[in-house]
Amino acid sequence: MPDARPASLMLRQAQHEDYDPHMSAEQPLLQVEDLSVGFATEEGRITVVEDVSFTVAAGRTVGLVGESGCGKSVTAMSIMRLQPSPPSHIDGGRILFEGTDLLALPESAMRGVRGDRIGMIFQEPMTSLNPTLSIGFQIGEVLRLHRGMTGAAAREKSIEILRLVGVGAVERRVDQYPHQLSGGLRQRVMIAMALVCNPRLLIADEPTTALDVTIQAQILELLRRLQRELGMAILLITHDLGIVAEFCDEVVVMYAGRVVERSGVRPLFASPRHPYTAGLLAAMPRLTKRGGRLVTIPGMVPPPAARGAGCSFADRCPRVLPRCRAERPPLVPHAPGHDAACWNPPP
Amino acid sequence: MNALPQEAAETPLLELTDVTKHFPSRDGQGVVHAVDGVSLTLRRGETLGIVGESGCGKSTLARVILRLVEPTSGAIDFEGEDLLGLGPRALRTRRRDMQLIFQDPYASLDPRFTIEAVIGEPLAIHGIGGREARRRRVADLLQTVGLNADAARRYPHEFSGGQRQRIGIARAIALEPKLVIADEPVSALDVSIQSQILNLLVDLRERLGLSYIFISHDLAVVEHISDRVAVMYLGRIVEIADTETLYANPSHPYTQALISAIPEPDPERRRERIVLRGDIPSPEDPPTGCRFHPRCPKVMPHCGDKTPTLRNIGTADRPHLVECHLY
Numbered sequence: 131m132p133d134a135r136p137a138s139l140m141l142r143q144a145q146h147e148d149y150d151p152h153m154s155a156e157q158p159l160l161q162v163e164d165l166s167v168g169f170a171t172e173e174g175r176i177t178v179v180e181d182v183s184f185t186v187a188a189g190r191t192v193g194l195v196g197e198s199g200c201g202k203s204v205t206a207m208s209i210m211r212l213q214p215s216p217p218s219h220i221d222g223g224r225i226l227f228e229g230t231d232l233l234a235l236p237e238s239a240m241r242g243v244r245g246d247r248i249g250m251i252f253q254e255p256m257t258s259l260n261p262t263l264s265i266g267f268q269i270g271e272v273l274r275l276h277r278g279m280t281g282a283a284a285r286e287k288s289i290e291i292l293r294l295v296g297v298g299a300v301e302r303r304v305d306q307y308p309h310q311l312s313g314g315l316r317q318r319v320m321i322a323m324a325l326v327c328n329p330r331l332l333i334a335d336e337p338t339t340a341l342d343v344t345i346q347a348q349i350l351e352l353l354r355r356l357q358r359e360l361g362m363a364i365l366l367i368t369h370d371l372g373i374v375a376e377f378c379d380e381v382v383v384m385y386a387g388r389v390v391e392r393s394g395v396r397p398l399f400a401s402p403r404h405p406y407t408a409g410l411l412a413a414m415p416r417l418t419k420r421g422g423r424l425v426t427i428p429g430m431v432p433p434p435a436a437r438g439a440g441c442s443f444a445d446r447c448p449r450v451l452p453r454c455r456a457e458r459p460p461l462v463p464h465a466p467g468h469d470a471a472c473w474n475p476p477p
Numbered sequence: 478m479n480a481l482p483q484e485a486a487e488t489p490l491l492e493l494t495d496v497t498k499h500f501p502s503r504d505g506q507g508v509v510h511a512v513d514g515v516s517l518t519l520r521r522g523e524t525l526g527i528v529g530e531s532g533c534g535k536s537t538l539a540r541v542i543l544r545l546v547e548p549t550s551g552a553i554d555f556e557g558e559d560l561l562g563l564g565p566r567a568l569r570t571r572r573r574d575m576q577l578i579f580q581d582p583y584a585s586l587d588p589r590f591t592i593e594a595v596i597g598e599p600l601a602i603h604g605i606g607g608r609e610a611r612r613r614r615v616a617d618l619l620q621t622v623g624l625n626a627d628a629a630r631r632y633p634h635e636f637s638g639g640q641r642q643r644i645g646i647a648r649a650i651a652l653e654p655k656l657v658i659a660d661e662p663v664s665a666l667d668v669s670i671q672s673q674i675l676n677l678l679v680d681l682r683e684r685l686g687l688s689y690i691f692i693s694h695d696l697a698v699v700e701h702i703s704d705r706v707a708v709m710y711l712g713r714i715v716e717i718a719d720t721e722t723l724y725a726n727p728s729h730p731y732t733q734a735l736i737s738a739i740p741e742p743d744p745e746r747r748r749e750r751i752v753l754r755g756d757i758p759s760p761e762d763p764p765t766g767c768r769f770h771p772r773c774p775k776v777m778p779h780c781g782d783k784t785p786t787l788r789n790i791g792t793a794d795r796p797h798l799v800e801c802h803l804y
Contacts, residue, residue, distance in 0.1 A: 197667035198638075312756045313531075342530035343694065344753045347738035351752050369667065372740030376747055395744045413672035414742055415701035423679065424672035424701070430637055 157229060158185035159363050160209070160331055165223035167204050169434075170216055176434040177221070179204050182389050183461070184382045186331065191357065191364040193378035193395070195371060197410075199431055201387040202367045206335050209365075210250055211240050228330070246276040249324030249362075253336035255316035259308040265292075265319045266304035269326055276327050291322045296352055314345035321352065328360060335367040350377060371410060375399055383407050386431055386442035389461055393468040403470035405447045441471070449474045488557040490656060490688050491519040491542065496551030498534075498541050502761045509761045511537040512548070513712035516787075519656070524682065524689040526703030526720070528696055528735070532760050533709040535692045539658045542690070543575055544568060555656075573603055576649040578642075580661035585645055586633040592619075593629040596648045603652060618647040621684075622677060639670035646677065650685060658690045663698060675702060696739055700724055708732045711760055711768040714787065718797035728790060728799045730775045767802065777802060 167179040179201040186192045194202045207213040209225055211232060225232040227248065232240065244250070252258045260268060269291060270284040279287060285304070292300045295318045308316055317337065324332060334353070338346035350373065357364055366378060374381055374395065381398045383391040383406070391404040402408040412425035429446045440455040441447070447454065451474050461471040498512040512534040519525050527535045540546045542553060544560060553560040555571065563571060579585040586595055596618055597611045606614060616626045622643040633641060642662060649657055659678065663671040679702065681687060693699050699706055700720055707717040708729065716729040727733045737751040753772045758764055764771050770780035780802055790804050791797030 197669060314756055342757065343696070343738045344530060344734060345756070347750055347752050350740070351750075370740065371668070371742040375742045375744040376740040399742065399744050410668055411742060413668050415672075415675070415697045416742070423676050426672045426676060427669035428673075430639065430670065 159188040159228065160186040160365070161224075161226040162205070162209065163224045163226065165205065165208060165225065166221040167201070167208055167213065167218055168221045169218050173435060177437075178218075178387050178434055179208070180387045182223070182384070182387075184389065184392060186363050186365055188330065189357075189361050189363055190379045191366060191377060193374040193381045194365060194367045194384065195369065195374055195381060196384035197369055197431065199386075200384040202384050203335055205384070206250075206333050206365065206367050209333060210244055210248065211235075211237075212244075212250075242276070245272050245324070245329075246327045247329055248331045248333060249327070249329035250333040251317070251320045251324050251335070251337050253339045255313070255320040256308060258320060259316060261308050264305050264307055265311070269319075269323050272323055272326050287326065288322075291326045292319070295319075295322045295325070295356070296348075297322070313341055314348060317341065317345075317349055318352070321349075321356070325356060325360065325362075329362055331363045331365065332357075333365045333367070336369070337366075338373070339369070353377075371399075371414060383410075386437055387434065388442065388471065389469075390443065390472070391470045392461065393465075393470075397465065397468050401476075403464045403468060403475040404443075404472050405449045405474075405476060406443050408476050409446075409448075441473070449476065489518040489554075490521045490523075490556060491690075492552075492554040493517050493542070494552040494554075496538070496541060496553060497549045498537055498546065499549045507761050510534075510712045510763050511760055512541060513763075515551075515709075515712075515714055517707060517714065517717065519688055519690065521655075522682075522686060522688055523705065524691055524703045526699035526706040527690060527692045527709060528694065528699050528706060529709035530694060530735075530757055532711065532757055534712040534760065535709050536660055538709070539577065539660050539690065539692055542658060543572070543577060545577075573599075573652045574655040576652065576654040576657050578645050578649050578657060578659040578662045580664050583633075583638065583641060583665075586641060588633050590632070591629065592631055592633070592636075592644055595633070595644060596629075596651055599648060599651045605652070614651070615647075618651055621650070621681070622647045623673075637670075638666055639673060642666065642674050643677065646674075646681070650681060650687075653685065654687070656688050656690070658692070660692045661694070662691075664693065664695065671698070678702065696724075696736060708735065711758065711763050713768060713800065714798075715769065715800045716798065717787075718791060719795060722791065722795065722797050726797070728797065728804065729769075729801050730773050730803075731769050734774070767800075775803060 163183050165179055165182040166177060168175050168177045182205055194205065196202045204213060208220060220233060266285060266288045269288040273279040273284045273287055289300050289304055292304060297303050297315060297318050311319065338349050341349060368374060378395050381393060381395050382389055383404065385406050391402065391407050398407065402411060409427040413427060415424060427446050432442055440457060441459055444450050444454040453473050459471045459473045461469050464470050464475055494516050496512060496515045500509040500511055502509050515538060529535045541548045593615050596615045600606060600611045600614060615629055619626055619628055624640065624643055636644065663674050666674060682689060691699060691702050703720050705717065705719050706723045707714045708731065710731050716732045724736065727736050734751040734753050751774060755772050766781040766783055767785050770776050785800045785802050787798040787800045788804050789796050789798055
C-alpha cells in the first residue's frame with residue numbers, strides 16, 4: 131500500500147483549520163465537563179456516569195479505559211449524542227467540541243457534526259454497517275449527507291478513502307456487501323466511513339476487541355498512520371491496558387461511573403496513583419513475568435444502585451481507610467498533570 | 478512412545494497421532510480442513526497451552542479429543558487406551574476422566590436449573606451418591622471454587638461472569654477428572670476477574686493433580702499458565718516447545734509475529750512490530766505448501782510448493798518442534 135496521502139484530503143484539512151471561528155490555541159478540541167448520565171430502570175433511576183471530566187487536545191490520542199460497566203461506552207455515546215433516551219438521560223454537564231456545547235445543539239445540527247467533524251468506529255463493524263447496501267454506497271451516503279457529493283464524484287472519493295485505509299482490489303471491493311468481507315476488512319471499511327469527511331476527532335470504541343491479534347496489529351498500525359497523515363485527535367475507548375500503553379498520549383481511567391485517575395501515559399504506567407489502576411496493572415499476565423500467582427482485585431464492581439457516599443472502590447481496596455467509606459475522594463492533582471481520586475494513593 | 482503397559486508412569490495421559498478432522502463445507506462442494514494431522518502428547522500433571530487465531534482449529538481439536546466430534550482419521554490414546562475404539566458405554570465411563578470448561582459462562586449454564594442441579598448433574602448422570610451425598614458434594618465443590626454454600630439454591634442469572642465461570646469449573650471437577658480442557662476460559666472476563674480465575678485454575682491443578690489443555694488466543698495468559706505451548710495455524714501445529722523456550726526463542730515466523738503483535742502494558746517499551754499482511758485464509762481452501770506462506774515475512778520461493786513437516790530444532794530431552802522450511 132503506497133503511503134502517498136491524497137492531495138484532496140490535505141486540502142480539506144487545511145480548510146478545516148481555517149474555518150473554525152471558535153478555536154483558540156489554548157482551547158482543547160473536546161472538553162467533557164462534569165458529565166452525568168442516568169438510566170431509568172424498573173428499580174428507579176440509577177446513575178451510570180457521574181461527574182466525568184476530561185479533555186482531548188487537537189491531534190492527541192486519549193485512552194478512556196475501564197472494565198465492563200464502568201461507563202466508558204456510555205460516555206463515548208453521550209459525546210456523539212447516540213445514547214438512547216429514554217431510558218438514558220443526561221443529568222448534567224457540558225460537552226464542548228471546538229467551543230460549542232454539543233448537548234445544547236438541536237438534533238439537526240448534531241447530525242451535521244456526526245460523521246463530519248467527529249467520526250466514530252465501533253467494536254463490531256457488522257452491526258454498524260447496513261448488510262443490504264454495498265460499501266461504496268454507504269461511504270457515498272456520508273459524502274452526500276455532509277458534502278452534497280453524488281454520482282461519480284462520490285464514488286471516486288469512496289475509492290480514494292478505501293485505498294487510504296489499505297483495502298486491496300478497491301475497484302472490486304467498492305461494490306461488495308459487508309458479509310463478503312472479513313472482520314478486519316469490515317473494520318477498515320468502518321474506518322473509511324468515519325474518516326471520509328476528515329474529522330478533527332475520531333471516537334474509537336473498542337475498535338479491535340473483536341479481531342484476532344495479528345489483525346488487531348494491522349488496524350492499530352493503520353490508525354496510527356492515518357492520525358499522523360490527517361492530524362486528527364483520537365478518543366480510544368478500551369479495556370486493554372496494553373493497547374493504551376502502546377497507542378495513547380494520555381489516559382483517563384474510569385471505575386464504577388467515575389474518573390478515578392487521569393494522567394499522561396508514562397506516569398500512569400510508571401507510578402499509578404489510584405489503587406484500582408495499580409491493581410489492574412498488577413493483575414495482567416505479562417510476557418516478561420512468568421508463572422506464580424497473579425495479583426487479584428478481590429470482589430467485583432458494585433452495581434450502580436449499591437454505590438454509596440464514599441469511594442466505590444473502597445470494598446476492594448487494599449489501602450482503604452475509614453474515611454474512604456464515608457467521604458468520596460475528589461479528583462485532584464497528585465503530581466503535575468497527574469490527577470487521582472484517592473484519599474490514600476500508592477506512593 | 479513405545480511404553481509397555483506395565484510402565485504406567487511412562488505412559489502419557491493423552492497422545493494424539495496424526496489427528497485430522499474435515500467438515501463438509503457449507504455449500505457441500507468442498508472440505509473444511511479444521512484439524513489436519515495433529516500429533517501431540519500430554520504428560521500427567523502437565524499444562525499444555527494451545528494458541529492460535531480464528532479458524533486455526535483449536536476448538537475443534539478440543540472437541541475431537543473428547544470425541545464430542547469424531548475425527549476423520551488419526552489415533553487418540555488416553556492413558557494408553559485407544560479412545561476411538563471405545564463403544565458408547567465405555568466411552569461414557571471414560572468421559573468422567575475428561576471434562577471441558579467453556580468460554581462463555583453465560584451460554585454454558587442452563588438458566589432453568591439451580592446451581593445445585595447444574596453442578597450435581599454430572600454426579601447424577603454417572604449415578605454417584607444419593608441425593609443427600611450429592612448435596613454435600615456440591616457444597617464442598619462450591620467452597621473449593623470460592624463460592625458461598627448458599628449459591629446452591631440460586632439460578633445462573635443471579636451471578637456475574639466470573640462467578641459463573643467458577644460454577645462451570647465446579648461442574649467440570651465434580652467427577653474428579655484427570656484431564657480438563659479449558660477452551661478460552663477467561664476470554665469473556667475483565668482483567669481483575671480473569672486473574673482470580675487463573676489463580677483458581679492453578680490452585681486446582683495442584684490440589685487435585687489435574688492436567689490441563691488450555692486453549693486461548695491470548696499469548697500472555699497462555700504463557701502464564703502453561704508448561705508447554707503449541708501454536709496452531711489453519712489446522713496444523715506449526716511450533717511446539719516448553720513455554721520458556723517458545724517465548725524466548727520463537728522460531729516459526731507466525732509465532733514471531735503473534736508474540737510481536739501483543740500490545741504490552743509498558744509505554745517505555747514501544748517497539749517495532751511485525752505486522753503481517755492480509756487476512757487469515759479460510760480453512761476451506763488453505764494455501765498450498767506451507768499454509769502460512771502467503772502472509773509470511775520470510776517466505777522463500779519453494780514455500781508454496783512443498784509442505785514442511787515438524788522438525789526438532791531443540792534437543793532430545795528438550796524438544797522444540799517447528800514446521801518451517803527455514804529449519
